[in-house]
Amino acid sequence: MYEYRKLTLKQKAELVEQRLSRGYPPHAPPHPIQDAKFYLLTAACYEHKSYMHCQSRRQQLLNMIFDKFGDEDDGEESAKALTTNIMISAWVVLPNHYHLLVQVENFEVLGELFRKIHGFTSRRWNLEDNVTKRKVWYSWSDRAIRSQRHYYTTLNYIHYNPVKHGLVTSPYDWVESSVNWYLQVYGREWLRDCWVKYPVKDYGKDWDDF
Known part of the structure; x- marks a missing residue:
């Protein structure tokens, strides 16, 4: 844009x-690949403005995703269950964008999911800020996950995102992230080994190499 x-x-x-x-x-x-099993989903605030500047708004967004559209999954196959068609494996919410690593059975449900999430949060935050017709969200994009290496590098990229953007010095210091869920379930050694085996490096370039 x-x-x-x-x-x-x-x-x-x-x-x-x-x-x-x-x-x-x-x-x-565009959404050219709609038959993959896993995707990195990204949504950004309009013009990358920090409309999620406070922790309460970032948590509101997570509540919309986890509470309104699905139930928590206590198993270790994925971090949370969104709907019967979508399983979230990792997430992070920053002041002006968020990422989700998901398993999708029916790609077509994603558009409606984002419309509901973004519509609700836009109305709520505009009311809070006493503004009308403000465009809060731009759109959402997806990237099909191509391999196991691509999957785990994406997971590390999501957890490292707050550090990448200078918000914290350690991924564990960012609350609105799945890294601490992984820490509780899999342990620090698992996360460390995953990071060593699947380093982020220049993630986002030459995707097909994954």
């Missing part, structure tokens, strides 16, 4: 035409 604004009118038209020719929406993130 932000690079698009820098383009000339001609460049914008060419880009939109190219996206349409590939079957993508003209501006929203």
